[in-house]
Amino acid sequence: MGRGMLAVFMKIPFAELEQTLAGVLRKLGFAEERAKLCARLFAETTRDGVYTHGVNRFPRFVRMIRAGTIDPRAEPELVAANGCLERWDGRCGAGNVNAHASMARAVALARDHGMGAVALANTTHWMRGGSFGWQAAEAGCIGICWTNTLPNLPPWGSQEALLGNNPLVMAVPRPQGHVVLDMALSQFSYGALAAYRKRGEMLPVDGGFDAEGRLTRDPAAIEASQRPLPVGYWKGSGLAVVLDMIAAMLSGGLATHQIPKDPEREIGISQFFLTIDPAGFGGAAEIADGIVASIGRYPGQRTLELRAENLALGVPVEPAVWAEVLDTAR
């Protein structure tokens, strides 16, 4: 979210944040360990600077549990297996807990087979996809995962949101700092567009179309037209189709065109979690270090800086959101 936003944030110690969220989740019906895990994933997302998908999303998550849309007691269930490839049913459980279980299972499969994968149907929003990349990397595995989403992105050449922005995560374990890429397939998320608009800034590059169908850097014009750009225009558009297809085909779950367009009812989504265990082969860490040295920076580096800052100074939380969380905790 960047410059100008932190002034209106409170700084909450990480442990307090985690415990407060866990308390709310227990009240909502989460069993003890699952409440802790779910709270940790929300708190870590904000700690790592992904403010759009951490605590700021928690009130909506609570509403969806209270509405019965997300089932706090549901755990994923194995549906079918073929060697190191498994199909699971997420049973509309909490999306971040479901995704964590799926990546953990994929890591276990990779330990036995060199690679492992879980295709997960019928789940709910995983919040920050990067969480599960970090999870794989911390287990020493290369992790690749993606999710489909509700339709929120017009294909290149279309005005209608027929694609999801289908975030793709690729993580590489590296002792000097894991490399974690977490990219949605829209050039700017609606959260990012709103942040630019509130700061009164134009986007650094074209981010979508205005009402007249011209490419524009004006965030408000894109919010109005609902026509953000896919990354790489026709390329990201094609990638979104293929990721949706693989996740839905392997999980047996819904494709983007079948997912309700209302964010408060975004359930039944399909995800794919792939892990590769490089431990059997030599030289991996040196090769990764050589690449980082040749470029001078890498995806995930900024996360470590924000994480350190937020652990030291407290995790920034919007006062209105925090008040709502505390109210729910009571």
Place this chain on the structure above:
Amino acid sequence: MGRGMLAVFMKIPFAELEQTLAGVLRKLGFAEERAKLCARLFAETTRDGVYTHGVNRFPRFVRMIRAGTIDPRAEPELVAANGCLERWDGRCGAGNVNAHASMARAVALARDHGMGAVALANTTHWMRGGSFGWQAAEAGCIGICWTNTLPNLPPWGSQEALLGNNPLVMAVPRPQGHVVLDMALSQFSYGALAAYRKRGEMLPVDGGFDAEGRLTRDPAAIEASQRPLPVGYWKGSGLAVVLDMIAAMLSGGLATHQIPKDPEREIGISQFFLTIDPAGFGGAAEIADGIVASIGRYPGQRTLELRAENLALGVPVEPAVWAEVLDTAR
């Protein structure tokens, strides 16, 4: 390549093209079956409309064999195995034949394990990456593969070509027409920039920077600055880093920063071939068809149209290139 180019092309029947190339390859030292396969891959690339990486690349390929840079007799060698994940050494053999062998091996592994992967070090340019996506899909598998390349793409925020454009291929088998995405991570290849310039056209969207560091649609300005854009700016830039890292780490081969910057000496590259066999799980074809129906078009569709046209009317080849091929065949 598109409009205005076909007027200067000859139309060669596909079988004649394939046989002529195979004859050249036998003369250069390829064994019979390998000559046929290599010729078929070159001919199919042009047949499918990827004119930059088919017959038009053949003269350079011949030069690299004659220079001893590509070894026509070398076959990939298994270096290490961990379950369904294998590391192979390409021994500087013909890149398209090496890649075909690697994808075939990954398919065989997926038959036994649900998934399979081959990481290939020390290979040479695979020409059209999409070939190996089609290969996986024709075998009924989801295929995902990518290659690193010599440094030809500046990271977002840099003026120096430190990244490769690392083409990424994702293929999904589908009885009604396989879905095959084949995308380099530069928004426009140098071949595409040259084609726009020769037609006197501007690019449809920004494709890179001019000499003053401004984003531009002028293809000649980008050719001059050598600063094409990564797809999605910072996003494709990060993706190029991670793909290079995974291919080099798993294969134990070179990373982009270690590959000679001269296209005539582009050897020692690293590739990754992943296959997933969806046959064990139900419903995949219907799900893929539903997605295609919801969007109305899909990656790979245009390939089938061009393929049918070129098989019916003859494969378009530039007269100068064809004269060079025939001269080599004598």
